[in-house]
Amino acid sequence: MTHLLILGGTTEANALAKALAEQGIPATYSYAGRVENPRPQPLPVRVGGFGGAEGLANYLRDHAVTHVVDATHPFAAQMSRNAAAACRKAGVTLAALTRPAWTAQEGDRWQHVPDIDSAVTAMSGAPQRVFLAVGRMHLEDFAAQPQHHYLLRLVDEPGALPLPNCDVVVSRGPFTFEDDQALMRQHGIELVVSKNAGGTGARAKLDAARALGVPVLMIDRPALPQRTELSNVAQVLDWLAHS
Numbered sequence: 001m002t003h004l005l006i007l008g009g010t011t012e013a014n015a016l017a018k019a020l021a022e023q024g025i026p027a028t029y030s031y032a033g034r035v036e037n038p039r040p041q042p043l044p045v046r047v048g049g050f051g052g053a054e055g056l057a058n059y060l061r062d063h064a065v066t067h068v069v070d071a072t073h074p075f076a077a078q079m080s081r082n083a084a085a086a087c088r089k090a091g092v093t094l095a096a097l098t099r100p101a102w103t104a105q106e107g108d109r110w111q112h113v114p115d116i117d118s119a120v121t122a123m124s125g126a127p128q129r130v131f132l133a134v135g136r137m138h139l140e141d142f143a144a145q146p147q148h149h150y151l152l153r154l155v156d157e158p159g160a161l162p163l164p165n166c167d168v169v170v171s172r173g174p175f176t177f178e179d180d181q182a183l184m185r186q187h188g189i190e191l192v193v194s195k196n197a198g199g200t201g202a203r204a205k206l207d208a209a210r211a212l213g214v215p216v217l218m219i220d221r222p223a224l225p226q227r228t229e230l231s232n233v234a235q236v237l238d239w240l241a242h243s
């Protein structure tokens with residue numbers, strides 16, 4: 001009998017969970033446990049790490065998982081590597097539900113950097129008002145450039161922050177072009193720092209940056225393991241039916 005495990009935490013994973021529940025396909029949704037109140041799902045949910053690739057392989061065996069869909073964020077590279085290794089080890093079929101990377105359009109002023117460390121290095125220089133849209137996990141890295149004034153947008157109210165000058169907006173998204181343009185105007189933003197997440201939910205800040213002529217430091221995606229890549233829920237259902 002089919003039992004699918006969704007590695008989630010993304011809009012795509014949520015859409016897949018809805019479709020599987022509607023079709024009555026047995027599945028479990030896995031959250032890392034990074035946010036205080038994760039969105040409820042119409043499927044059984046588990047929360048927290050598995051304990052590396054070995055732990056995930058054990059989980060797959062213990063719970064008779066037949067298929068894994070890695071629908072994590074494109075920057076959740078460790079989880080994706082673990083998923084590939086664990087599925088190989090446990091003999092479980094794996095596919096990834098992915099979204100295309102964003103590409104620059106006419107009028108965009110993007111500087112590409114390969115990773116977070118390079119983004120931090122690229123920000124040495126005079127103080128600027130920076131919209132740092134990289135999530136909570138990497139704020140420590142930017143403490144190496146304390147001269148800037150940072151605007152942070154976070155899912156949960158943060159505790160102590162490693163950045164001396166910052167404003168925090170607590171919001172979960174998705175975000176609109178109008179709101180992001182107003183936010184960036186209000187804070188006098190001179191630079192946006194963004195991961196190349198792809199998708200629609202976080203795209204608005206890039207459209208707002210283009211409209212305002214604000215440059216973007218774009219952090220390119222990490223390398224991910226080779227796996228079957230699917231780009232929408234219909235493809236996942238088709239893959240499930242035929243694998």
Ligand SMILES: NC(=O)c1ccc[n+]([C@@H]2O[C@H](COP(=O)([O-])OP(=O)(O)OC[C@H]3O[C@@H](n4cnc5c(N)ncnc54)[C@H](OP(=O)(O)O)[C@@H]3O)[C@@H](O)[C@H]2O)c1
Nearest residue numbers: 008009030031032049050051052072073075076077078079
């Ligand atoms: N990175 C981002 O920018 C970003 C943005 C939006 C949402 N997210 C979501 O946030 C979660 C964590 O992302 P990350 O970048 O911190 O991951 P990561 O660095 O690749 O993963 C680190 C560890 O967190 C645990 N983990 C990650 N995703 C998990 C999941 N869905 N279920 C159970 N355990 C998980 C695993 O722990 P063990 O080794 O103990 O199994 C993994 O080794 C993911 O669900 C991702 O989709 C990430």
